[in-house]
Amino acid sequence: MKLFCFMISLFFLVISIIFIRKRSLEFKSGLLWILVSLILMIFSVNSTIIESLAKVTGIMYPPAFLFLMGIIFSLVMIFYLMIVISNMQKKLTKLIQENSILKDRIEEK
Missing domain, CATH: 1.20.5 (Single alpha-helices involved in coiled-coils or other helix-helix interfaces)
Structure with missing residues (x-):
């Protein structure tokens, strides 16, 4: 294993x-x-690392510690990706607005 x-x-x-x-x-x-x-x-x-970290956190079953770390890592990644998506959405909205303004200026000429 x-x-x-x-x-x-x-x-x-x-x-x-x-x-x-x-x-x-x-x-x-x-x-x-x-x-x-x-x-x-x-x-x-080295599985003793997992066992000692599980003991320190009070988790009796060491594989449960790995699942907990996986869930925490997943939540952090989801949060980070949501921040990235929000920033991209803001940039996209600004880009669309600027593109529309430039298109109007071109059509006026």
């Missing part, structure tokens, strides 16, 4: 690097996925 988890983490690491090199994934986001992949690789090799 540890080998399987390590291989999946390695797969995500390689895929992240490939997409960064192709410029399909933004460098900033890609670094996050590389970091997550490396952390998962460390967790898959």
Whole structure:
């Protein structure tokens, strides 16, 4: 099972690097996925880290700690992506307004 988890983490690491090199994934986001992949690789090799972190947080079942971290990571990513979408929406609205103004000016001439 540890080998399987390590291989999946390695797969995500390689895929992240490939997409960064192709410029399909933004460098900033890609670094996050590389970091997550490396952390998962460390967790898959050394399960005592998960057990000790679960004990510190008061979680009795160490795999439940991983699920909790996955849920928290997902919520943070969703929140970040909503901020990015909101900023893009504002920029798009401004661009449409400027385009409309320029179109009106061209039609007047």
